[in-house]
Amino acid sequence: xxxxxxxxxxxxxxxxxxxxxxxxxxxxxxxxxxxxxxxxxxxxxxxxxxxxxxxxxxxxxxxxxxxxxxxxxxxxxxxxxxxxxxxxxxxxxxxxxxxxxxxxxxxxxxxxxxxxxxxxxxxxxxxxxxxxxxxxxxxxxxxxxxxxxxxxxxxxxxxxxxxxxxxxxxxxxxxxxxxxxxxxxxxxxxxxxxxxxxxxxxxxxxxxxxxxxxxxxxxxxxxxxxxxxxxxxxxxxxxxxxxxxxxxxxxxxxxxxxxxxxxxxxxxxxxxxxxx
Ligand SMILES: Nc1ncnc2c1ncn2[C@@H]1O[C@H](COP(=O)(O)OP(=O)(O)OP(=O)(O)O)[C@@H](O)[C@H]1O
Ligand SMILES: [Mg+2]
Numbered sequence: 001x002x003x004x005x006x007x008x009x010x011x012x013x014x015x016x017x018x019x020x021x022x023x024x025x026x027x028x029x030x031x032x033x034x035x036x037x038x039x040x041x042x043x044x045x046x047x048x049x050x051x052x053x054x055x056x057x058x059x060x061x062x063x064x065x066x067x068x069x070x071x072x073x074x075x076x077x078x079x080x081x082x083x084x085x086x087x088x089x090x091x092x093x094x095x096x097x098x099x100x101x102x103x104x105x106x107x108x109x110x111x112x113x114x115x116x117x118x119x120x121x122x123x124x125x126x127x128x129x130x131x132x133x134x135x136x137x138x139x140x141x142x143x144x145x146x147x148x149x150x151x152x153x154x155x156x157x158x159x160x161x162x163x164x165x166x167x168x169x170x171x172x173x174x175x176x177x178x179x180x181x182x183x184x185x186x187x188x189x190x191x192x193x194x195x196x197x198x199x200x201x202x203x204x205x206x207x208x209x210x211x212x213x214x215x216x217x218x219x220x221x222x223x224x225x226x227x228x229x230x231x232x233x234x235x236x237x238x239x240x241x242x243x244x245x246x247x248x249x250x251x252x253x254x255x256x257x258x259x260x261x262x263x264x265x266x267x268x269x270x271x272x273x274x275x276x
Pocket of ligand 2 (some may be wrong): 074075076
């Protein structure tokens with residue numbers, strides 16, 4: 001072997017160092033029926049335990065509602081799943097094979113965990129179609145997107161997402177001119193462009209009209225099945241309208257879990273809400 005070939009061999013970094021191997025996140029192993037495993041997770045902020053030995057599981061295709069008083073740790077729980085906050089202890093697995101605690105925020109998103117924050121962050125100066133185009137999975141950045149021609153599959157994907165979020169009729173409308181509710185749906189659409197397997201949605205109906213709430217409920221319900229969806233929401237009428245299984249978070253732990261009726265009649269849950 002020539003010296004050069006030897007050097008090349010040595011510097012086949014993908015073979016030399018395990019950690020530079022790009023891990024394959026494309027296959028989430030959900031053969032046991034679970035898409036998310038959160039086990040024994042705790043995190044403290046300046047000595048205050050925001051999440052306290054939290055345990056819960058999300059099934060493939062499930063729509064799970066999470067409720068709980070202010071400060072219960074709902075947003076922090078999402079921060080942990082998406083890699084924004086590192087827990088002090090515990091484990092968080094996406095399917096059986098992907099350890100989310102070992103991954104960066106972009107890697108977690110890439111693996112198929114989409115998150116919708118409360119405030120919509122759409123590109124106000126672009127129209128709906130362009131917003132979805134920019135959010136497309138695998139796009140190489142905003143500028144190349146506009147230079148490159150879309151394939152017909154990409155066109156179809158955008159059209160189908162516009163249909164799902166109910167905005168097909170206003171593809172050319174500037175996002176900045178949309179109502180609050182429409183912006184929220186557009187942002188959900190932008191998440192969908194990345195084909196997430198798990199969607200985390202924090203307070204989706206805050207500030208919405210009743211009509212917009214109904215539409216949001218239908219949208220989230222329609223996403224379940226194909227996706228797994230975790231919805232955090234304070235509005236109890238809304239939760240009741242979409243709820244299958246509900247988890248109640250309190251002081252960083254699950255206080256109760258079950259149907260809406262079960263948790264609303266749970267004595268400990270009643271005490272927590274009355275004591276608010
Ligand atoms: N980065 C942080 N630094 C310090 N404290 C934090 C941080 N993030 C959250 N907390 C605290 O952790 C607790 C849980 O907050 P979190 O935002 O998760 O609650 P929540 O259930 O989402 O509440 P809400 O219903 O009001 O949105 C709160 O007491 C909050 O002040
Ligand atoms: Mg919150």
